[in-house]
Amino acid sequence: DPATNLPTAPTRADNMSSFGGRDACVRLWELEFVADDAIPYNDLARAEVPAAGLCSATGGDPRRSARYRELLEPNGWGDELRAVLRADSHAWASVTLFRDEGAPPFADDEAELVAGLSQPLAEAVRDHARPAPADQAQRGPGLLVFDPNGELTSMNDDAFAWLDALAGDLGGDVRFGVRLPMIAVSTLMRARSQGTARARMRTHAGRWLVCHASCLRGADDTALVIEHAKASEIAPIITEAYELSPREQHVTQIVARGLGTADIAAALHVSAHTVRDHVKAIFDKVGVSSRGELVAKLFAEHYAPVHLGDETRN
Template structure:
């Protein structure tokens, strides 16, 4: 029974045109098997686990409290945070089951969910191998809590959803590349409010896909994935996390930006502002996403990077201490996985199509 319901929930995901379409299809199908009243679906950066575009928010007043939800996730003590689920044997959990039917043990429930009438939350991480590619939270405002079978069903979606998200990270068809703005800078005060930004930041923000965002006093709305990166920098500064405050974001045109934030020190060593930089992603920034999206092994990615540098087979073999025959075997596999038929096509497909030309000075 569980296998049939899981299969029904996954019906059509292979036809999804992009991650947003994937979330919409999966949500509509899953609701039939696991009833819920609201949901948040989001892509995740496979290296840091931070949420990125796109994000689908359904119910609970739509997007008004979305920033508060992620602030609680990153800065407060909570039950089954996504970072723990990403490493758990079962990548899904229900809030009431995890707290012994005492959900108020979670700050997220006390501060946000209870006031919105939520009785239970089921959350999951979509992971393939040791990489997280997305997350989902399902909410119930009525009826009983999520059952063990429902948690197991959602957990069973983890690898298929991650595999599809990973594949959808591949580049779209080549298109003319515009000049890229230089690095954008956004400053946040210690409370998390955006206080200033440059024109380049405004240009980059305008290129991002639609999604949940928050207004600022600067006349621009900041997407949740930008807010989340700044929140992660604050969490690191407070000693709550050792991870990186860094996320790759795909623009509405299919190009990649990288966003990274750092907490600064105030007077007397007190927590200071957060500086966030958003800029065009380089090939090095995208190495993991590129390799994972084509299911390249670490060795295959290494060889591909040497090919991108223009090295011949013999020199690649010498640098990697393997035979030229082994290099050719790896290249054959790489061509099969990527659909490329030559070295030039391989470099264009895996690198040139993913990133911007040199930034404007």
């Protein structure tokens, strides 16, 4: 996600059958957000050269990295080359290459070669998105159109799928054999009185969606759109839940982008001491002790479906 540098799309892995499956992937992202490890993606997203090898970054001692000790070494890998695909200063994807144990570590010229591919590959990701299966993560916007009496007159297939995925009380008797969640009904009603309206909601699997409605020009109909929420859209509701002040919410979102104290102070035109005070207050309210934990708790834990054991939390 260019707004937060958080991973949002499926990961493709080649020649990694021994990696350890879902548990290893979960641990990988835990280390990324919580641990103070070498070459995190956030740093690469802002680095002059958006690619680096683990051996090079650790001075030839990759065991200094928790990621190496827990994930690479047990799988027989001796080095890792990470790169962020960046276009117009925004990160759109990341690439990680592994080298077998015993092979020479990635050299600086190899990192420079991969870094040289960063922008064209990022532009390809940004400009040429491939069609994806219509699941919750990749499904397109659901569109519903209502007449002046509030009756549903048409809807697309994505709208059917989104409504099926939504949790909560249902209401609003409509056609086509579907019922709208009450939050969608209230959004529609507010749009009819104010012209536009917007609200956030969650699916049965805990995934955040955004619902927005507006009156159509040249007609008395109202359009309601349901689609996957961006991290920037759900960040305010999550930070508000922890009773962060507006200034603390702003600082939190800047921290999520990976900026350091000096950069935050410059962006907000305040002293570094003031920034540290804000960060300390945020840590106390959220119950964390590091910036990595803060990002993980406020964003990563809410960005994907939440599971408890074998059951999904509503």
